[in-house]
Amino acid sequence: MTETNRHVDVGGAAPYRIHIGPGLLDDGTLLAETLRGRHALIVSDSHVAPLYAGRVQSALQTARPDLCLACHVLPVGEAEKTLTRFAEVIDALASLGATRDACVYALGGGVVGDLAGFAAACWMRGIDCVQLPTTLLAMVDSSVGGKTAVDIPHGKNLVGAFHPPRAVLADTTTLRTLPARELRAGLAEVIKYGAIRDAAFLDWLTDHADALLAGESDALAEAIARSCAHKAEITERDPLERGERALLNFGHTFAHAIEAEQGYGQGLNHGEAVAVGMVLAARLSARLGLAAWADAEALRTLLLRFGLPVALPAGLTPDALLARMRLDKKAQADGLRFILWDGPGLAHVVTGVEEAAVLAVLGDAG
Ligand SMILES: O=C(O)C(=O)C[C@@H](O)[C@H](O)[C@H](O)COP(=O)(O)O
Numbered sequence: 001m002t003e004t005n006r007h008v009d010v011g012g013a014a015p016y017r018i019h020i021g022p023g024l025l026d027d028g029t030l031l032a033e034t035l036r037g038r039h040a041l042i043v044s045d046s047h048v049a050p051l052y053a054g055r056v057q058s059a060l061q062t063a064r065p066d067l068c069l070a071c072h073v074l075p076v077g078e079a080e081k082t083l084t085r086f087a088e089v090i091d092a093l094a095s096l097g098a099t100r101d102a103c104v105y106a107l108g109g110g111v112v113g114d115l116a117g118f119a120a121a122c123w124m125r126g127i128d129c130v131q132l133p134t135t136l137l138a139m140v141d142s143s144v145g146g147k148t149a150v151d152i153p154h155g156k157n158l159v160g161a162f163h164p165p166r167a168v169l170a171d172t173t174t175l176r177t178l179p180a181r182e183l184r185a186g187l188a189e190v191i192k193y194g195a196i197r198d199a200a201f202l203d204w205l206t207d208h209a210d211a212l213l214a215g216e217s218d219a220l221a222e223a224i225a226r227s228c229a230h231k232a233e234i235t236e237r238d239p240l241e242r243g244e245r246a247l248l249n250f251g252h253t254f255a256h257a258i259e260a261e262q263g264y265g266q267g268l269n270h271g272e273a274v275a276v277g278m279v280l281a282a283r284l285s286a287r288l289g290l291a292a293w294a295d296a297e298a299l300r301t302l303l304l305r306f307g308l309p310v311a312l313p314a315g316l317t318p319d320a321l322l323a324r325m326r327l328d329k330k331a332q333a334d335g336l337r338f339i340l341w342d343g344p345g346l347a348h349v350v351t352g353v354e355e356a357a358v359l360a361v362l363g364d365a366g
């Protein structure tokens with residue numbers, strides 16, 4: 001069967017379209033559709049740029065021969081999502097002479113999308129950003145919704161801004177060469193949507209696990225479109241995370257603490273940490289009497305089925321993780337806030353969670 005293009009529209013004050021399909025990185029007309037000015041900067045990393053940056057560059061240049069276009073390549077990896085690398089992108093925009101109607105094209109995975117998006121949010125107080133995600137995780141999650149950020153040693157994504165993209169072009173052919181570990185990491189965020197708001201999607205994922213893990217294009221395109229539809233619905237109603245958007249953080253309080261404690265890019269990747277985090281959040285929910293233990297165990301089994309880690313990596317202490325969690329962006333003066341689980345498809349925000357309960361779950365999680 002030939003792959004067809006799909007799209008998901010995100011409404012609200014700054015609407016945009018998520019395009020999903022093969023060959024989009026070569027579609028100069030689509031790439032240039034939202035361009036307003038004469039300057040554009042492609043930001044990519046040292047793994048992705050050699051594969052796709054030249055293609056994007058020539059497609060854009062053909063569609064817009066007058067375009068003043070440059071490419072800035074970051075070293076690959078979560079460890080590079082720093083203020084230092086951010087400043088380098090800002091320098092690249094300055095060297096290009098980017099005016100306020102310029103556009104940043106973020107070509108890569110979540111790190112590139114977050115960092116390039118943050119540079120776009122800050123340059124001249126905000127220029128356009130088109131997200132060109134090349135990993136499953138970036139397609140289903142980080143390229144959508146406008147969260148941009150860098151990490152600092154104190155914690156993940158602690159410096160950032162909300163800056164919605166002008167468009168998202170998810171070229172599904174890029175998934176054909178994605179390493180299996182990266183594919184599974186993206187599937188963790190896909191499972192998250194089922195866990196927090198769509199029990200039927202969890203069943204669909206169970207039925208299509210083999211196809212998804214084998215990288216079958218129809219199954220992946222369906223998973224991407226359904227995930228983006230969930231994210232679009234939530235983020236258009238709550239773009240600034242004043243309320244329901246926090247549900248997208250299911251598993252993340254634990255995950256961010258794990259990532260920071262292990263050292264960015266040194267241990268579990270983000271999707272893997274989210275998988276462990278969802279197991280811990282489900283167990284915390286069961287301990288607090290919100291979810292059934294059997295449901296928490298079923299979620300763990302599903303994550304295992306997708307080859308994801310479900311236990312805390314060795315060497316992390318509950319106290320150190322808890323200290324990290326106190327700096328979580330959801331935490332408030334009255335204590336820790338968690339996204340807790342009421343069973344398949346249902347989650348809610350809980351304030352003032354007792355630290356003793358969190359420590360107990362962490363203590364059992366090795
Ligand atoms: O878009 C959101 O909102 C999310 O929470 C999605 C998360 O999967 C994503 O990892 C996000 O970057 C986490 O945001 P943070 O505000 O907790 O740093």
Ligand SMILES: [Zn+2]
Pocket residue numbers: 141189252270274
């Ligand atoms: Zn995430």
